[in-house]
Amino acid sequence: DAKTTQPNSMESNEEEPVHLPCNHSTISGTDYIHWYRQLPSQGPEYVIHGLTSNVNNRMASLAIAEDRKSSTLILHRATLRDAAVYYCILRDVGGSGNTPLVFGKGTRLSVIA
Amino acid sequence: DGGITQSPKYLFRKEGQNVTLSCEQNLNHDAMYWYRQDPGQGLRLIYYSQIVNDFQKGDIAEGYSVSREKKESFPLTVTSAQKNPTAFYLCASSIVYPRRDTEAFFGQGTRLTVV
Numbered sequence: 001d002a003k004t005t006q007p008n009s010m011e012s013n014e015e016e017p018v019h020l021p022c023n024h025s026t027i028s029g030t031d032y033i034h035w036y037r038q039l040p041s042q043g044p045e046y047v048i049h050g051l052t053s054n055v056n057n058r059m060a061s062l063a064i065a066e067d068r069k070s071s072t073l074i075l076h077r078a079t080l081r082d083a084a085v086y087y088c089i090l091r092d093v094g095g096s097g098n099t100p101l102v103f104g105k106g107t108r109l110s111v112i113a
Numbered sequence: 114d115g116g117i118t119q120s121p122k123y124l125f126r127k128e129g130q131n132v133t134l135s136c137e138q139n140l141n142h143d144a145m146y147w148y149r150q151d152p153g154q155g156l157r158l159i160y161y162s163q164i165v166n167d168f169q170k171g172d173i174a175e176g177y178s179v180s181r182e183k184k185e186s187f188p189l190t191v192t193s194a195q196k197n198p199t200a201f202y203l204c205a206s207s208i209v210y211p212r213r214d215t216e217a218f219f220g221q222g223t224r225l226t227v228v
Contacts, residue, residue, distance in 0.1 A: 032214045043203050043219030044156070051214070087155065093214045100146050100171065101205075101217055103155035 004088045009108045012078045020073040020107055022088030027068050030094030034101065035062065035073045037084040044087065044103075047073065083111045115140045119204050119220035126198075126227050134189045134223045136204035143209040145187035146217070149173060150201040159202075162187055163209055191225065198227045 005023040012018040024033070035047040048055055048062045050071075055062040061074040075082055087106040092099045117138045126132045138145065144163045148156035158171030162181040176195025181187055187206075191198045201224050207217040 034216070036217075041201075041222075041224075043205070043222050045219065046216035049214065049216065091214065100158050100161045101156075102158070103148070105155045 004090060004104055006086075006088055006104065006107045008105065009110065011110045011112060012075075014080060014111055014113050015077050018075040018078045018082070018109065020075075020086050020088075020109065021070065022072070023070045024088070024090055025069045027090055028092065028094070031090040031092050033062065033064060033068075033071050034089045034091050035060070036087045036089065036101070036103075037082075038087070038106070039081075039084045047086070049091075078109075078111045080111050080113060083109055085109070117204055117206055117218055117220040119202075119223050121223060122221065124223055124225045126225070128227055129193045131193060132191050132198075132225065134191065134202055134204075134225070136187045136189065136220060137185055138187075138204075138206045138218070139185060140206055140218060141184070142206035142218070143184070144207045145181070146205040146207075147171075147177075147179065147187070147189045148203045148205065150203060150222075156203060159189065198225060200225060 032051050034049040036044040037047050038044040048060050050062045063072045085106040085108050087103050089101050120135045146161040147159040150156050157173050159177050160179040162168035168179050168181050178190045201222050203222045204220045205217045208215045
């Protein structure tokens, strides 16, 4: 899988929007952009994923640059429960089978009350 | 409810002993995965399986073994050959067909401590 680059940590105030950036300059045409988050002492949970168009779901929005070399996960109103490590992952679906997720170190988001 | 169950949540073993971590899913997923996480680090892939009776090594397979005799189950054995087995172990599963871009589901993990 192609690699991604994320800031090590970010901080946000409660009730404010949070924009978590991810760079993936070597992304290929068959790479989907996935975001997962991991709360302390828990397994990761899926947040959102997309290919080319911006995506919205109940948890977050994903904004994908036109050249697909970067993306931004948007939490519209941060709560204390959003404090977690957020992972941006590229997943190749071009070959056969199902490519395992390859995790980097992610971005540790702190939310201040 | 559908999901992935890992047991036990905490496990203590003496050095030199083999130990098997359980992972069961009732999501009817074809693919299952095992990851290891050390403090402050991301997840690293140990083994994965896309179909019953078949599995592939991940990045850090040495000292570990797996089996996939049933679709629902993917147990991981940490052998005495694993030099630093103390870690947080996570199991996951995902659909393979007909769509490969879908999300993976993770268990709550097993924290293994070897003393």
